[in-house]
Amino acid sequence: MLKLLQQLYKRKVAFAGFVFMVALVLSALLAPWVSGSDPLEINPIERLQSPSASHWFGTDNFGRDTWSRVIYGARMTVITGLGVVIFAIFFGVLFGTLSAYYQGLGLVLMRIVDVMMAFPSLLLALVLVSILNPSVINVIIAVGITYLTTTARIIYSLTLKLREEPFVEAIISAGAGHFRVIARHIIPNLISPIIVQATFIFAFALLQTAALDFLGVGLPPEIPSWGNMLTEARMYITRAPWLLFFPGIMIVLTVLSLNLVGDVLRDRLDPRFQDDVG
Amino acid sequence: MIPTLFISAVIIFSFIHLIPGDPASVMLGEQATPEQVEALKEHLGLNQPLYVQFIRWLGNVLRGDLGQSVFFQEPVTKVIASGAETSLWLASISMALILFLGIPIGMLSAIKYNSFWDQAVSGGAMFAAAVPTFWLGLNLMFVFAVVLGWFPSSGFPSIVESGDFTHLRYLILPAVTLAAPNSALIIRLVRASMLDVMKDDYVRTARAKGLSEWAVNLRHVFRNSLLSIVATLGFTFVALVSGTVVTETVFSLPGIGRLVVQSVLRRDYPVIQGVILVIVLLYLVINLIVDILYTYLDPRVKYDD
Numbered sequence: 375m376l377k378l379l380q381q382l383y384k385r386k387v388a389f390a391g392f393v394f395m396v397a398l399v400l401s402a403l404l405a406p407w408v409s410g411s412d413p414l415e416i417n418p419i420e421r422l423q424s425p426s427a428s429h430w431f432g433t434d435n436f437g438r439d440t441w442s443r444v445i446y447g448a449r450m451t452v453i454t455g456l457g458v459v460i461f462a463i464f465f466g467v468l469f470g471t472l473s474a475y476y477q478g479l480g481l482v483l484m485r486i487v488d489v490m491m492a493f494p495s496l497l498l499a500l501v502l503v504s505i506l507n508p509s510v511i512n513v514i515i516a517v518g519i520t521y522l523t524t525t526a527r528i529i530y531s532l533t534l535k536l537r538e539e540p541f542v543e544a545i546i547s548a549g550a551g552h553f554r555v556i557a558r559h560i561i562p563n564l565i566s567p568i569i570v571q572a573t574f575i576f577a578f579a580l581l582q583t584a585a586l587d588f589l590g591v592g593l594p595p596e597i598p599s600w601g602n603m604l605t606e607a608r609m610y611i612t613r614a615p616w617l618l619f620f621p622g623i624m625i626v627l628t629v630l631s632l633n634l635v636g637d638v639l640r641d642r643l644d645p646r647f648q649d650d651v652g
Numbered sequence: 653m654i655p656t657l658f659i660s661a662v663i664i665f666s667f668i669h670l671i672p673g674d675p676a677s678v679m680l681g682e683q684a685t686p687e688q689v690e691a692l693k694e695h696l697g698l699n700q701p702l703y704v705q706f707i708r709w710l711g712n713v714l715r716g717d718l719g720q721s722v723f724f725q726e727p728v729t730k731v732i733a734s735g736a737e738t739s740l741w742l743a744s745i746s747m748a749l750i751l752f753l754g755i756p757i758g759m760l761s762a763i764k765y766n767s768f769w770d771q772a773v774s775g776g777a778m779f780a781a782a783v784p785t786f787w788l789g790l791n792l793m794f795v796f797a798v799v800l801g802w803f804p805s806s807g808f809p810s811i812v813e814s815g816d817f818t819h820l821r822y823l824i825l826p827a828v829t830l831a832a833p834n835s836a837l838i839i840r841l842v843r844a845s846m847l848d849v850m851k852d853d854y855v856r857t858a859r860a861k862g863l864s865e866w867a868v869n870l871r872h873v874f875r876n877s878l879l880s881i882v883a884t885l886g887f888t889f890v891a892l893v894s895g896t897v898v899t900e901t902v903f904s905l906p907g908i909g910r911l912v913v914q915s916v917l918r919r920d921y922p923v924i925q926g927v928i929l930v931i932v933l934l935y936l937v938i939n940l941i942v943d944i945l946y947t948y949l950d951p952r953v954k955y956d957d
Contacts, residue, residue: 489659492935496894504916589913590821624788629782
């Protein structure tokens with residue numbers, strides 16, 4: 375772990391990304407204290423004010439404080455992002471390892487995964503949310519399903535390779551059951567690629583949920599997420615450009631940080647991984 | 653390809669039946685009378701057993717009948733066709749931008765590996781991949797349409813109907829929006845695969861026999877790295893479709909992407925099913941072309957059966 379931080383520190387830009395991520399998670403956790411005011415408090419007298427000492431990021435059309443909303447948006451980002459990551463990784467690992475282990479099942483499951491990959495992810499999420507109705511959980515499920523398939527694919531090919539490793543053969547011939555082999559020997563060897571994959575899924579999930587918000591089928595509009603803020607900002611594009619700027623730049627910085635850190639993790643944790651996903 | 657198509661048909665068909673409750677009343681909204689709901693159910697054949705519905709639907713699809721739009725009261729094929737012009741123009745212009753900018757920039761980055769240019773391009777590509785499509789679109793609209801007034805901010809009058817090619821200026825900002833994140837992907841891909849090929853022995857041989865740097869890079873390195881670029885064409889198509897949905901919504905373009913979003917909001921499921929079916933078909937056709945190109949580009953690849 376310490377070595378990893380040293381590695382990160384050597385690549386200044388990636389380190390900056392790491393610091394940004396830590397700051398983001400901290401402000402998400404401590405949102406009520408960091409924000410300084412209520413993100414939902416309506417104040418018609420102070421509507422559409424440009425950034426100032428009392429409102430760092432200005433105010434929106436209801437006079438709500440943009441800084442506070444951006445901080446609470448960070449909280450929403452962490453919740454949906456982690457939700458998607460956990461959902462996609464859990465089911466991706468489950469389907470991936472089982473498919474590689476039981477070839478008959480794998481034939482069917484991987485065929486379905488192949489087909490799912492032909493569906494553009496945003497379209498799939500769009501249709502799923504419209505069927506499930508917009509809510510935080512349903513957005514997580516709809517976006518998660520699209521990354522479940524890619525995760526299952528990667529885990530599948532890695533597990534196939536692991537299965538042929540001498541140490542796995544040795545454990546099987548020593549009489550270990552299937553469950554034991556998968557839980558104790560296959561999955562621990564998949565941890566590194568899973569961590570790397572998680573950073574990229576988080577980044578894509580943020581872009582995807584923001585796009586869903588913008589299309590009007592994402593998180594319910596009363597929730598202060600960055601995507602919802604940008605959707606509202608669209609109406610005031612000439613009168614209040616700062617409403618368009620701050621949430622947008624937050625998305626960019628977050629995705630950039632995740633990708634930078636993800637690249638370092640990939641180089642550090644698993645050099646083989648690069649070959650497997652191209 | 654046939655099993656893939658069949659499975660996608662099952663998935664697309666099941667969309668409508670995944671809706672909790674009664675699809676007909678969901679589609680008609682809360683104000684619908686019981687008679688209207690019953691009529692739509694009858695019309696969509698929702699009273700029949702599931703397998704009968706599926707076979708009937710599949711039979712219709714095979715005959716080119718994608719059903720009737722609930723909102724437009726017109727055949728789905730006609731509704732899709734009306735958005736095709738805009739989407740095709742937009743996709744072709746963006747694809748041209750992606751290929752004619754992305755490939756040369758990526759090549760140059762690989763040739764001038766680790767130079768200032770290479771680092772600037774890699775940084776730029778990383779940044780472009782992190783920008784949400786709709787946010788980029790809104791910013792371009794704000795700067796170039798609202799503030800500078802160089803381009804129209806939204807809409808797209810048909811070129812086919814008017815014959816007026818100056819209407820293409822409506823598509824410049826959308827095309828740039830759509831091309832940016834996808835060019836970033838292509839640049840990174842071209843760069844990575846060229847760097848990969850450059851390490852190979854035959855590249856050293858080509859250099860050793862005295863070929864010019866240009867000939868080595870174009871005829872040997874680039875040609876062989878084309879394989880991995882071609883292999884991702886299907887993926888690029890899928891990414892382009894997702895981007896089109898967002899871009900058309902930002903710039904209010906009357907294309908298939910915006911049609912899908914509006915159909916989702918209107919719960920017009922026959923249209924959604926139809927569009928997704930068309931997209932999956934296109935994807936499979938593109939992958940078929942990729943396979944054919946593959947055997948052409950790499951004679952070692954043979955598909956025997």
